[in-house]
């Protein structure tokens with residue numbers, strides 16, 4: 428990237444995130460056109476600010492505006508699939524990226540006086556799931572028997588609600604450490620009409636694995652999943668090798684674990700060396716937070732060491748992201 432594309436990319440990412448938050452892409456997807464005065468009136472927006480955002484997005488090639496009417500360009504239409512990455516990066520991690528220098532100097536510490544926006548991180552993950560991953564998981568889970576499904580680091584519980592809804596008679600527990608994400612998860616469950624069937628629980632999965640913390644119904648889980656969360660469980664080096672055996676022990680009836688995560692991209696110089704969306708942000712954000720991330724091979728080795736049988740590794744929609752399908756026997 429030269430300085431022009433780097434700078435413009437930074438501004439463009441913020442513009443795309445703003446338009447997504449304002450519901451522009453949703454309306455363009457549903458109705459193909461936005462009437463600026465009507466849209467501003469209905470959404471109580473400052474028309475000058477909104478027009479400035481539209482002009483910026485036009486400059487970046489995402490929108491086409493004629494008089495008061497705005498439409499998406501081909502790039503803008505295509506961007507719909509990747510908006511979750513902007514929610515994640517701009518919405519969730521803007522403070523972390525902006526404070527990289529103070530972090531490097533030790534003047535700020537992630538988790539103490541510097542935080543990510545957990546709500547946006549969870550929302551961005553859910554958006555990426557809907558756009559890029561869900562059809563892959565649906566295909567995989569179609570052949571798996573389950574009655575009680577547990578999702579670890581469930582975020583807003585979108586995924587577990589959808590899977591339980593599609594499997595009449597099943598139950599779900601979505602566990603997440605974040606209160607804001609768990610509050611949103613209750614809204615998700617309501618939206619799916621699954622109150623009492625899917626239970627969002629605010630808890631630290633590490634307490635379940637290492638401190639004997641029990642979640643009601645958790646011992647009944649026959650399938651345990653986790654998405655974009657495994658690296659958080661593995662963060663402490665002294666416990667890393669114990670995480671997989673503890674997962675098996677904490678969910679003794681589970682016959683299948685579906686664990687998905689983004690991996691470190693291989694550093695090759697060949698045809699594969701193109702820098703895709705997300706990978707650079709994923710790797711840098713975790714380095715700034717002091718959370719190690721892993722290669723695909725490191726994950727596969729860890730599962731094998733922990734006594735799980737890897738049935739298959741499935742490319743999972745986002746760049747360098749895989750779904751590991753694991754069996755306990």
Ligand SMILES: C[S@@+](CC[C@H](N)C(=O)[O-])C[C@H]1O[C@@H](n2cnc3c(N)ncnc32)[C@H](O)[C@@H]1O
Pocket residue numbers: 545548549552553556579580581582583602603604605608630631632633653654655656659
């Ligand atoms: C990247 S998000 C993924 C969310 C969701 N699995 C998805 O794919 O949409 C990681 C989630 O793990 C949660 N998390 C992090 N550490 C946790 C812990 N120790 N116990 C439970 N949840 C945790 C975060 O709050 C966040 O919602």
